């Protein structure tokens with residue numbers, strides 16, 4: 001019974017929360033916008049002057065920016081491909097009635113509960129270390145020269161680490177979607193002469209499209225801001241090889257003490273994230289309407 | 291073209307035996323209906339024929355060829371599921387064309403066959419819609435269309451009408467019967483509704499706990515039920531079954547009389563009782579009568595019969611229409 005009074009009352013009641021949330025978002029955003037137009041370096045306090053778009057110009061013309069931009073796209077894109085592809089495979093496997101299903105499922109999900117810093121350190125020191133790492137040991141046992149993952153293929157290493165973290169999320173979402181696939185539909189397709197491959201392509205994949213969309217949208221949001229894994233493993237290097245936009249903003253602000261430049265970088269990151277979001281919603285968001 | 295023979299077919303799910311040991315012949319072009327109470331193994335039997343379940347032992351021949359271990363797609367059977375099992379993201383056109391596409395036909399041939407099927411089933415206006423945008427009856431027809439285009443040796447239906455409302459069910463029943471007339475293809479139809487079985491079948495197979503109780507034409511089952519189970523299951527409303535002294539007097543463990551074979555009178559007859567409930571259907575009146583020493587008996591009188599609950603009434607079973615059963619429930 002949403003009469004005029006109850007609706008007005010509802011608005012009144014919700015107002016404090018809405019205002020608080022608005023303040024929470026608008027004040028930092030406003031300050032970032034404001035700082036991004038100042039020459040504002042922490043090493044020279046009290047010298048702030050308005051410089052208009054100079055910070056933006058400076059950030060965008062920095063050669064590191066374009067490298068970071070590329071790195072971000074490559075990293076996010078690769079991780080999405082790996083987690084969605086691997087997630088579908090794992091979900092298909094986990095959906096089979098196997099012995100010890102519960103334990104296996106739990107183990108597959110476990111990486112998601114490991115803190116990013118911890119998992120990055122584990123990968124760095126236990127797996128990828130050129131001397132003590134498991135991979136190096138495996139390579140030596142097979143008679144190859146071990147590679148120094150983090151300095152020879154740094155971006156690939158980051159992609160592997162972050163994919164490992166996000167694979168469980170994708171698997172979990174896709175598995176639940178897979179379990180809601182109608183059995184009679186599968187049987188009907190079987191009687192219609194569709195083999196396992198055709199059934200996957202014509203039934204399972206379309207059925208999963210909504211879940212895949214959800215995975216891509218959610219992961220993109222989080223992957224654009226991957227930071228801890230880069231900080232504790234490669235530190236953005238060697239050179240700029242693993243510097244992403246997020247990491248570049250951090251470098252600008254906290255290593256070069258350039259708050260103005262970092263704010264401008266942050267605003268640019270927001271704009272880029274929105275462009276990606278619009279692009280994603282346009283291209284795959286319609287899967288959600290069905 | 292579509293003769294189905296089951297020989298000593300047995301099916302067990304791990305320890306539970308669902309179908310103990312079953313022989314059955316379904317002739318080419320026949321409309322066979324499996325009927326029985328819920329959980330008696332009708333669907334299981336149909337799925338065995340379809341190949342969706344493997345037989346535990348025994349043999350299934352289709353068209354004289356052993357199909358026991360043949361994959362479902364290779365048995366040349368088409369199935370219509372209770373949930374329709376349409377592919378939700380495909381249009382009606384693609385749904386109906388799917389088996390043809392899987393068979394590797396070219397676009398033009400698929401389109402032609404799909405449009406033919408759509409015409410038969412009055413689906414032409416809906417070809418570009420998705421299943422979600424169709425009514426229950428239309429979805430049902432799409433499922434049938436998907437079965438027709440394959441030109442199968444036999445159609446298998448698993449309770450295809452149970453999701454439809456009563457009026458639509460009567461309509462679809464007729465449509466499926468007409469389809470059978472037109473195509474002349476063998477149809478195996480599962481239902482727990484004995485009215486559907488009686489109206490559609492050439493041959494009814496009454497199942498109970500995985501066993502065949504009786505096989506025969508609707509009229510055979512109606513007039514000569516082989517046992518108490520069939521007698522009670524076939525016919526609506528149910529046959530009155532009477533045991534005790536009244537049955538002994540007739541030399542049987544139990545006797546059965548259908549409501550339509552009882553004469554009702556206000557002043558004379560075999561059994562005197564009191565009316566408890568009167569059901570007026572217009573065309574008939576059903577009287578539920580409490581007869582002391584017998585049981586509660588349901589009797590039909592044609593047209594209107596002006597009587598009220600609590601009033602006395604006389605009932606007389608028609609001679610020659612009384613079914614007699616022995617102690618094991620077999621007909622005498």
Ligand SMILES: Nc1ncnc2c1ncn2[C@@H]1O[C@H](COP(=O)(O)OP(=O)(O)OP(=O)(O)O)[C@@H](O)[C@H]1O
Pocket residue numbers: 303306308326327328329330331332333334335482
């Ligand atoms: N996959 C299975 N595993 C174990 N038992 C099963 C399985 N499928 C069916 N059953 C059992 O087999 C018996 C027959 O089932 P079935 O589905 O054939 O019954 P039905 O006659 O079709 O009933 P309904 O009219 O309710 O559809 C039931 O007792 C059921 O519990």
Ligand SMILES: [Mg+2]
Pocket residue numbers: 332333334449
């Ligand atoms: Mg069933």
